[in-house]
Amino acid sequence: MSQETKPKAPLSIEGAIILPYRYAAGGVMSRFLIALRDSKKTLGIRCSRCNMVYVPPRETCLHCFGRMDEWVELEGSGTVESYTVVRYSLPVHPMAAPFAFALIKLDGADTSLTHLLGEIDLEKIKVGMKVEPVYSESRKASILDISYFRPAN
Amino acid sequence: MATEQTQDLIIVPCGIHGEMNMTYRWGAGDFLSKAFEELRDNGKIYANECPQCGRYHLPPRKVCGRCHVEMDGFDKWVQVGPRGTVLVYTVTLAPFLDPETGKPRHVPYCVATIQLDGAPCALEHFLKETNPENLKVGMRVEAVLKPEAQRKGDLGDIIHFKTVQE
Amino acid sequence: MGRRVAIVGIGQTLHKKRHIDRNHTELINEAARKALQDAEITIEDVDAVLNGNMDLFEGHNLMDAMTVEGSGAYMKPGLKMNTGGTTGGTMVASGWYHVASGKYDVVLIIGSEKLEESGGNTTSAIITCADPLTLRPYHTGAVGALAIVAASYMNQYRCGEEPGAIVRVKAAGNALKNPYSHLKLTLTVDDVLDSAILIWPLRLLHMCPQSSGACAIVLASEEKAKKMTKKPVWITDFVTSHMEAWRATFAPDPIPSMQSQTDSAIKLFKRNGITNPMKQVDMFEMYDPAAWAEIAWLEDFLICEKGEAWKLAEKGVTALDGAFPVNPSGGVQSTNPIGATAMIRVAEAALQIRGDAGGHQVTKNVNSALASSFGGANWTNLFLLKKNLD
Ligand SMILES: [Zn+2]
Numbered sequence: 001m002s003q004e005t006k007p008k009a010p011l012s013i014e015g016a017i018i019l020p021y022r023y024a025a026g027g028v029m030s031r032f033l034i035a036l037r038d039s040k041k042t043l044g045i046r047c048s049r050c051n052m053v054y055v056p057p058r059e060t061c062l063h064c065f066g067r068m069d070e071w072v073e074l075e076g077s078g079t080v081e082s083y084t085v086v087r088y089s090l091p092v093h094p095m096a097a098p099f100a101f102a103l104i105k106l107d108g109a110d111t112s113l114t115h116l117l118g119e120i121d122l123e124k125i126k127v128g129m130k131v132e133p134v135y136s137e138s139r140k141a142s143i144l145d146i147s148y149f150r151p152a153n
Numbered sequence: 154m155a156t157e158q159t160q161d162l163i164i165v166p167c168g169i170h171g172e173m174n175m176t177y178r179w180g181a182g183d184f185l186s187k188a189f190e191e192l193r194d195n196g197k198i199y200a201n202e203c204p205q206c207g208r209y210h211l212p213p214r215k216v217c218g219r220c221h222v223e224m225d226g227f228d229k230w231v232q233v234g235p236r237g238t239v240l241v242y243t244v245t246l247a248p249f250l251d252p253e254t255g256k257p258r259h260v261p262y263c264v265a266t267i268q269l270d271g272a273p274c275a276l277e278h279f280l281k282e283t284n285p286e287n288l289k290v291g292m293r294v295e296a297v298l299k300p301e302a303q304r305k306g307d308l309g310d311i312i313h314f315k316t317v318q319e
Numbered sequence: 320m321g322r323r324v325a326i327v328g329i330g331q332t333l334h335k336k337r338h339i340d341r342n343h344t345e346l347i348n349e350a351a352r353k354a355l356q357d358a359e360i361t362i363e364d365v366d367a368v369l370n371g372n373m374d375l376f377e378g379h380n381l382m383d384a385m386t387v388e389g390s391g392a393y394m395k396p397g398l399k400m401n402t403g404g405t406t407g408g409t410m411v412a413s414g415w416y417h418v419a420s421g422k423y424d425v426v427l428i429i430g431s432e433k434l435e436e437s438g439g440n441t442t443s444a445i446i447t448c449a450d451p452l453t454l455r456p457y458h459t460g461a462v463g464a465l466a467i468v469a470a471s472y473m474n475q476y477r478c479g480e481e482p483g484a485i486v487r488v489k490a491a492g493n494a495l496k497n498p499y500s501h502l503k504l505t506l507t508v509d510d511v512l513d514s515a516i517l518i519w520p521l522r523l524l525h526m527c528p529q530s531s532g533a534c535a536i537v538l539a540s541e542e543k544a545k546k547m548t549k550k551p552v553w554i555t556d557f558v559t560s561h562m563e564a565w566r567a568t569f570a571p572d573p574i575p576s577m578q579s580q581t582d583s584a585i586k587l588f589k590r591n592g593i594t595n596p597m598k599q600v601d602m603f604e605m606y607d608p609a610a611w612a613e614i615a616w617l618e619d620f621l622i623c624e625k626g627e628a629w630k631l632a633e634k635g636v637t638a639l640d641g642a643f644p645v646n647p648s649g650g651v652q653s654t655n656p657i658g659a660t661a662m663i664r665v666a667e668a669a670l671q672i673r674g675d676a677g678g679h680q681v682t683k684n685v686n687s688a689l690a691s692s693f694g695g696a697n698w699t700n701l702f703l704l705k706k707n708l709d
């Protein structure tokens with residue numbers, strides 16, 4: 001059996017893994033992002049078999065594995081289905097804390113979009129409240145070309 | 154970093170500055186801590202022997218990977234080096250990104266498997282010599298250590314192995 | 320031994336440097352659809368879906384969660400696997416476990432990689448698999464490990480640089496006949512010998528490319544397979560064998576020898592009565608990430624005597640029309656979407672047995688084939704596939 005091997009202090013190595021990556025959005029998602037950037041339009045895609053509209057759009061229907069190609073244009077407004085308030089800040093967060101994430105079901109869509117709420121009293125958010133998008137001035141073909149959703153009048 | 158667009162296709166950089174940056178802290182454990190403490194404080198390189206199969210491990214390990222038995226403690230460790238013999242070597246000319254920094258490594262560099270004097274075991278480390286014409290299997294080399302004050306307790310405390318004539 | 324398991328469907332995407340028109344989910348979807356189509360079934364007939372993909376090779380983690388609609392895994396059981404270069408082989412093995420156990424009858428396995436996403440920094444990602452204290456600073460990824468294979472082999476047998484180039488030219492020629500292969504190069508021995516050195520003595524043209532692509536296979540139980548297809552390919556047996564990650568630290572080992580390859584061959588051949596693999600098996604789709612690996616590893620797999628493998632390609636033994644074809648697909652040397660690479664070996668061996676390989680179908684009749692995988696975590700899967708049940 002082993003004799004005692006005692007270091008003066010346990011050694012630990014500090015390091016990092018730093019690597020660059022790029023992600024290809026693909027044809028379907030690119031069309032959605034470009035419409036958002038160039039004309040502030042929100043596009044969805046419909047599965048004709050399941051009669052479901054997906055936002056953001058995707059190529060394959062989750063439920064029936066069918067290919068989808070029927071594009072629909074939405075108003076952009078929607079309803080808060082659920083939300084949470086973030087109380088601490090991290091560099092990866094899109095806003096400084098406190099801020100709210102919400103699941104928003106856009107009018108005409110059958111899926112919820114995860115996004116941010118703004119211009120809102122965090123204590124007064126309610127499930128079922130109507131919201132509308134506020135677009136960023138410098139749009140980059142990103143989901144954050146919608147800066148956040150705010151209460152609709 | 155800007156989003157790229159090729160015709161009507163979007164390609165997005167990942168992470169905040171277009172790169173993933175994840176820090177970590179890796180615990181070395183008793184045996185490696187002791188081995189690197191000896192290198193840092195006393196300039197000594199140690200190996201240990203499996204009590205069952207007799208293989209030597211460099212740096213010392215706590216468990217033999219083949220026998221799955223616990224290895225002997227520090228009082229049975231064997232000092233090896235600083236001289237040794239090159240078993241095989243490669244010279245890197247392509248500047249890979251070092252994943253620890255996200256920056257290219259400086260080339261050329263020579264990595265060799267070196268059998269250190271004192272026990273039948275080998276260490277992977279840099280050779281000072283990087284010209285393939287001056288390198289050969291079987292050549293004798295010696296560890297060049299950093300000055301004591303600059304040693305940190307890792308294999309970088311050995312800067313490289315230099316060629317020696319015997 | 321479990322129930323008998325057959326390969327009943329095979330699908331691949333074109334493998335290439337970039338698939339910028341499709342995201343990872345869509346790429347996987349293409350391979351999955353093709354495999355289902357080949358098996359003449361729909362996703363409803365599939366009981367479980369398994370994914371294989373490497374961590375840190377794309378800028379997203381948990382790809383199986385992100386790609387569910389593409390893989391067809393919605394509301395089905397599944398796993399994601401990453402065992403380095405062996406990932407595709409581990410998935411075939413895992414698919415086999417799922418079916419052989421009796422738990423599932425039809426399993427879809429999908430291996431994929433979009434190496435374009437890491438912008439050519441595959442080696443950097445591989446380096447992170449090494450111990451940060453003792454190996455990472457010197458680690459040069461697969462290129463470094465394969466440079467050691469090349470240096471050791473040339474040093475041991477004094478065969479010069481030419482054999483590696485001849486093997487690479489053979490692989491390139493085969494890849495030209497394979498519609499799915501990534502590199503389609505018309506090469507000469509001089510082209511290879513004149514190509515730039517990456518890590519001495521390994522040259523650019525010795526080394527596999529970094530590809531984007533996907534491969535999918537449908538596995539089925541004996542009962543289902545016999546109903547589904549006239550051309551099932553049987554997974555007769557396979558062995559998985561692990562080495563220590565710290566191989567370089569043990570001087571008494573002969574350094575070029577990959578013990579996991581030899582160990583898997585000894586076990587597989589013994590269990591299946593194989594004493595002369597070149598005579599008793601018809602061909603080999605080997606995991607050959609560099610030209611010199613094909614040479615050194617044919618010996619490690621006990622296919623031929625030590626010091627003999629470097630002569631085989633020159634004699635034409637391992638060619639498409641040779642006595643023992645090796646990598647008629649063009650191999651990893653021509654195509655390497657890492658999470659799919661090892662699965663492609665099994666898929667290509669199965670296509671050869673079915674007689675469906677097309678332009679790169681070997682001349683001889685193929686009733687049995689070996690397929691191997693090797694990788695990062697220093698382990699081997701070795702498969703024996705057959706046209707007929709024993
Ligand atoms: Zn549908």
Ligand SMILES: [Zn+2]
Pocket residue numbers: 203204205206207208217218219220221222
């Ligand atoms: Zn032992």
